[in-house]
Amino acid sequence: MSVVSKKTQFLDSISFVGGFYTDSAYLQMAPNSNHGRILFIDAYDSFSENIAALFCQILPVEVTMIHIDTQIEELLDKPADCTQNALALYLQNFDAVVLGPGPGNPEATSDVGLFSEIWRLPSLDVVPVLGICLGFQSLCLAYGASIRRMLEPCHGHAKGIKHCDEDIFTNVGEVIATNYNSLEVELGDKHSLAEDSGPTSSSPSVESGSSSPSTLCTEFYPSQPEFEPSLTCPKLRPLAWDGFGTSMSVKHVELPFWGLQFHPESCKSNAACQSIIKNWWNTSMHWSTRTRRATNLSRSKLLSGHVWSRPLTPIHIIAEPCDIAENHRLTSTLQEELQALTASSAATVEFHTMMLPKSAGQVLELCRSLSQNDQAILESTRKGRFSIYAVPGPSEFRMEYNLETSTCTLNLTDQDKMQWKMKLLHVLDEIQGLVVRRRVKAGHDSVPFFGGFIGYFSYEVGLERLGVKQELRSASEVLPDINLLWVERSIVIDHVSNEAHIQSIRKDDSTWIAEMVDKLNRLGCPESPIALRSARLQALLTAAKIRLPDEEIYKREIQACQDYLHSGDSYELCLTTGAQISLPTHPENSWLLYHNLRHHNPVPFSAFLRLGRTTILSSSPEQFLSWDRSSGSINMIPMKGTVAKSPSMNLALAKEILASPKESAENLMIADLIRHDLYSTVGWNASVEVIKLCEVVEHETVYQLVSHIRAMPSIPPTLSADERQQEIMRYGHKALRQTLPPGSMTGAPKKRSCEILRRLEQRRRGVYSGVLGYLDVGGGGAFSVCIRTAVSNADEDRDGRQTWRVGAGGAITVLSDVDAEWEEMKTKLESVLRAFRPDG
Known part of the structure; x- marks a missing residue:
């Protein structure tokens, strides 16, 4: 027999302190005498x-x-002359x-x-x-x-x-x-x-x-x-x-x-x-x-x-208003500006579906040619079904948030900027609020993305949620912690049906759709400078300077991790490090490098993001989180355990290696951690099940051990279709908050592990170990883990050279071998670095 937990009934209405629900609200549940x-x-x-x-x-x-560490006295409101033990009274x-x-x-x-x-x-x-x-x-x-x-x-x-x-x-x-x-x-x-x-x-x-x-x-x-x-x-x-x-x-x-x-x-x-x-x-x-x-x-x-001097009922705490920074519109709130910027959005999706006339690569080139500034591309280059290409529109804007300064910035198309001082929780509320308010229907049922936000959330956003202390950033770590592009026009390629979906969530946008259909029908061959073996690319890579992580330091940190594991402070620690690449600066660099990366390391979750001063080239094999707009199911597929492919390493041998106690334990720990995160999202009486545990999958350069955990929110059947859609979106956005940072990039227990890793690594991870993907106004969402990813920050460009950073790491357990962990980290690093090395 089970009952519906009171926790889920007021989870969204209570306040947060350091990313956790405050005890004063979290604990006060209406009693049920039958249980x-x-x-x-x-x-x-x-x-x-x-x-x-x-x-x-x-x-x-x-x-x-x-x-x-809950202060029991604060829960009681007991009389001043009460001498009874507070805990005994509460119990x-x-x-x-x-x-x-x-x-x-x-x-x-x-x-x-x-x-x-x-x-x-x-x-x-x-x-x-x-x-x-x-x-x-x-x-x-x-x-x-x-x-x-x-x-x-x-x-x-x-x-x-x-x-x-x-x-x-x-x-x-x-x-x-x-x-x-x-x-x-x-x-x-x-x-x-x-x-x-x-x-x-x-x-x-x-x-x-x-x-x-x-x-x-x-x-x-x-x-x-x-x-x-x-x-x-x-x-x-x-x-x-x-x-x-x-x-x-x-x-x-x-x-x-x-x-x-x-x-x-x-x-x-x-x-x-x-x-x-x-x-x-x-x-x-x-x-x-x-x-x-x-x-x-x-x-x-x-x-x-x-005993209690106040009724045990849910409390609704109103969040304090945002503190608006000085700017040219002092009276405007972020919500008002977002409403105004998206006023052209329609309630339905206008779309045209056609057979793909040319290759997806040519569609990619077309979308790139239309973009002058920000660009968002989410591609499946291997075994995935969809590729999403954002097409710039007249109402395009970008939303940034910086944790260190608590500043939210709206970057408009005319380079105008507006800023507000506000807490992370309020920013996340505004993002969710906009996507829910602008929800649409009547798009093509199979298309996962109709429009909305595309971008990333940094690793540090998750640390803030956990209440892990953040240090100040150095000059090389000034990337926004949240960077999202608002997308109203897009082309989605279905690689299974070989169809192209040209779509817009703008009002009365049929003329643009017709123009885009005509452009697709007239696609020609890609230009020679984009060829993977082009002279420009090889010249660029020949001039690259790569600085690898220090082996002695990394191995020393592995040993430090194992000390923490033996002391009981953690069960598993995902230790990371990184490489740095310096290249001559050129406007075409990032595009050439992205093509080279997707050639060398095709994966289900490739991405090219150019968001302001930040450029991301991702070839991630790991899905972080997705939720379905129809069923409301929330899915997470963590990866733990990696074996490099080679002429002597086949699938059968990889399965044997990845079935070892060490690799199985890594995966199990993260599967249990993710179940915890998802229960905190959907409630204790909802369904959270392990669909797959420790399954070996093959990628272009590695074999990896994966699990699949699925949660099904309990949505009342009496809700209208519109109310049901809002609930699905609410649960999806809540899942994103509750599951950051990715458990596969932290270890367990997550909070203490993140604190330990912060002390050992002595740096911000930024985009690496964060997540990137989309928040769909159709109701769904999907994010990949930012691994096998290169990141560039234009503010670091010096003396005609551009800097790229590539992170890599691995889960350290008590069974880890120091040398083997170093080699595994290098294998992951090399899957990206080969795109920065010349042929031969």
């Missing part, structure tokens, strides 16, 4: 939403989530507490926060508690256990769990569960119940192609041994362990406290884990019936306002 209430205390982990969703979907409960509103996983060490107060206060509650204020991973370790530490580092942390590996078939493990059968832990609990001399106790760092795991669970552990649930309390932990009873005696679950012998070292919510944990959760809930409610409800205030009295 239990669980308080989830989140330690800023990247799997917490998955756990909350699991509880909501398999138990008759509502879940309220707070953070470990009277809940039937049980879950202490979640998270980075760090339970011995560090800042890593566990409220966890420690739970164990100090007076006996009369105790509620049932389940600690998971870090929460489990905190429980054990509080009652005498010691915490130590594992020699080989277990990150993203599913293992067989032995148990006594008692208490919350009664009748659950074989347990296979994913672990994410660098630290382990030592209960004392009597803690190991495995017959063949050995090094805890070598616990067996269940991986692709490995032995079955029953062969890894001789007994999954042996008959219950006689319990002998540990001298150091007399209050804790072991319930489960792995094949080498490492503690996997405990129960307090007197109080209703349980702990699980493993992650029951992971997509590789089996159904037995759900049975454990159900058993815990039933056992907890039985305890409450016998004990707590007989000694505490009745639930009806608690929820009537006796």
Whole structure:
């Protein structure tokens, strides 16, 4: 049985602080007496939403989530003369507490926060508690256990769990569960119940192609041994362990406290884990019936306002107005200007579909010839279906945002600029608001893009959302963090049907469409200067100077990453570096280089963007996020694990290599992280499923391991078609906010990992590791991850030479080999650099 989480009902109406929902709004949910209430205390982990969703979907409960550093007093508005413990008072509103996983060490107060206060509650204020991973370790530490580092942390590996078939493990059968832990609990001399106790760092795991669970552990649930309390932990009873005696679950012998070292919510944990959760809930409610409800205030009295001085209902917080900077129109707001600039937009798409008369490359050349300034091209050069070419129009404008100065700029076609000082959240609201207000219909059903914004969001936009501290940028890092071109006219090529769709969202634009159809029918052969082997290109590349990253520094950073992984601060870190290329400055450079790049590295998500002073050449193989205008489905397809193609490396061998525990764990960690991000978007009772896990795909230069995660928002069937479209767009834009930066470029847990990477890399990534794509006024959207991408900033041009920057990196795990990681990074880097090297 499941209930609709109250969280999703007011998610858009509450305020943000540092990118997170403020507790004062997030926590106040209307109680439902027909269901239990669980308080989830989140330690800023990247799997917490998955756990909350699991509880909501398999138990008759509502879940309220707070953070470990939440100030409980601020939630109560309690009377001034109230002497009762604030946490105890707050917990009277809940039937049980879950202490979640998270980075760090339970011995560090800042890593566990409220966890420690739970164990100090007076006996009369105790509620049932389940600690998971870090929460489990905190429980054990509080009652005498010691915490130590594992020699080989277990990150993203599913293992067989032995148990006594008692208490919350009664009748659950074989347990296979994913672990994410660098630290382990030592209960004392009597803690190991495995017959063949050995090094805890070598616990067996269940991986692709490995032995079955029953062969890894001789007994999954042996008959219950006689319990002998540990001298150091007399209050804790072991319930489960792995094949080498490492503690996997405990129960307090007197109080209703349980702990699980493993992650029951992971997509590789089996159904037995759900049975454990159900058993815990039933056992907890039985305890409450016998004990707590007989000694505490009745639930009806608690929820009537006796404890709370204000009703537990959603709060609607009005965002403060934008602070408008001085400019030539002081009275105008950004929203008013956007409305005026798009006044020519129509409610329907006007389009003409024709068979493609020439090659897509010639259409590309035509669109390029029509553009004088900004240019946006999203191409599929291999295995993808559509290519999108923006055609400049009379109402074209570009929207920029700079995080450092909190400045939003509108760049108009006549070089006029308008600026506003405003917060990132407000800018994102304005972008979403414009696309929703200008939504259109009646375009060709199969075309993914009718019109709207095309551009990018930097990696740092995601850091801002997470609340990661940003440093000031150097002179070489002055690119806008958001850079979007408004597109009203476009040509979309369908490579499957070989059709060209000429379309416009401007009012009464049939004349332009007819002119463009005529131009396409009269296309000639491409001009010789654009030929891939042209003399100009080779002369340019011969003059190129390439500066590669420093091998010693990168390897030292890899080792530093592994130190953080062993300490428990992260499970996986996507460390990056970059190369720099210097070329003679010439107006044709970027176009020649883009053609060379798409020739050497054809991929599903090629892109050429010239947005003001910024030029981007992308040959990304990775889709970040897309949502469908019809079904509303939200799809993410992360890539983790790369093998370079060579004469000796075929698909079969690549599959064998990418099936290794290291590569599988990389992919699983990001798949679980993405599930978390998507649950935070669509709500805990919506559908988030793993369509594919760890599938090998072939690209021009590499084989890569990918997964596919899909979310389906719960949209009421009673909505009108127009209301349904607005909901789909709202969820899509929310997904973009909630999932930045891409998990495949950060690691897990995302926030702590980003903080670590910031310290190690000592630079802004900018466009690299960000995302580029489109926000469609038809209702959809799609973005690729900015990898295999070269970026140029015209402000860096010096002495007749132009600078290009190319980033590359890889996921560092505890199983990473330093030399192998260096070689993998170079493989990724070379897939772009070969476009900057002369032939031969």
